[in-house]
Amino acid sequence: MERLIFHIDVNSAFLSWEAAKRVAEGMEDLRLVPSAVGGDPKKRTGVILAKSIPAKRFGIKTGEPVAMALRKCPALVLVKPDFVLYNKCSKSFMDICRKYAPVVEKYSIDECFLDMSGTKMIYPDPIAAAYEIKNEIRDTLGFTVNVGIGNNKVLAKMASDFEKPDKVHTLFKTDIEKKMWPLDIRQLFTVGAATASKLEKAHIRTIGDLALSDLRYVQSLIGVKAGIQLHNYANGTDESPVLSEPEEPKGYSISTTLEEDVKTADNAFNILHALSDSVSARMRADGVRAFCIGVTIRSNDFKNRSHQKKLNEPTDITSEIYAISRELFSELWDKRTPLRLIGISLTDVTKREEEQMSLFVDEHKEKERQVDKAVDEIRNRFGSDMIMRGSSLNSTLNVGKKYKAELENRKGDNI
Ligand SMILES: [Mg+2]
Known part of the structure; x- marks a missing residue:
């Protein structure tokens, strides 16, 4: 029997998705103005992940620094990547x-x-x-x-x-x-x-x-x-079957295949941060921690490579998972090959209550846990859009500070 296969591909996905969301909220259509997804619009740092057709006319390219894009087009509308929305x-x-x-x-x-x-x-x-x-x-x-x-x-x-x-x-x-x-x-x-x-x-x-x-x-x-x-x-020959979702490995994993290849470490770190944030929130909601963290990358020639690290103590802390995945990533990547996919997996999981109490309380970890807990609570009450972590934050310390500031603001609003 002759096979019949469809391939469906979203046009400029990241930008279209943000644009569709804004149009539904009565805002301007980003697809019709010079606009781009990437970096941190406030700090003007990071790189361009996706751009509109009008932005392309200004010579703005995917992967270039936000600062350079702004020099080409000072009126460029910049939006932060939002992986929750994309998923x-x-x-x-x-x-x-x-x-x-x-x-x-x-x-x-x-x-x-x-x-x-x-x-x-x-x-x-x-x-x-x-x-x-x-x-x-x-x-x-x-x-x-x-x-x-x-x-x-x-x-x-x-x-x-x-x-x-x-x-x-x-x-x-x-x-x-x-x-x-x-x-x-x-x-x-x-x-x-x-x-x-x-x-x-x-x-x-x-x-x-x-x-x-x-x-x-x-x-x-x-x-x-x-x-x-x-x-x-x-010659148009390809016998590979269409496969429905592969079975999830035991444990937790998250990956994102990118609309455009990742070519810089900064860009990859932002993605790793967003992934760490999302996967660790899922683990905390399920009350589990993991002993093993793995990072997988796929280059644009479809070769997968991965690397794992065993921990002495299981974790569910966003900043810790991010720091380790960053380390693993840096060991894996040659800093040259463009990447199509980045993923994090957490395996060897254990239920929180089954863990033995540690003899020493790690103060730093306790602080991080409180930050995570506060973020989770706010998200549970007000939805995941309330706090966007990741892309704009560079160090663990900033993560804590930023959330505390946001939490205090919320209290002031009397919510
Ligand atoms: Mg596409």
């Missing part, structure tokens, strides 16, 4: 996808694959079905997606990358020569800059050039494994 939007659009497809694979925070094979009875016209999904997401959630339709994952993924935004494209096996082979080799799924330049030196410049090259020759240029994979992709 919510991610879940909402994938829930819509699940209404249409029996099997949905979350591929990243803003991308998923739908296996529509065998749905001909329900959806006689796949293109009409794709429009229906796309329009339902746009009309109910307020942001746009591209839908790519193909006979396997790589074709669907390539198709969704054609013209944006708010579009449906097909790339069936019969279209490969016409629609895919003329494209630049750099546009082929998983081809990074290093691989591309090796191929280009050997005069393989288009996807068609690669498809028609001798496999052994390609392997001699870029390696046996990468060679066969890219040669297959260029």
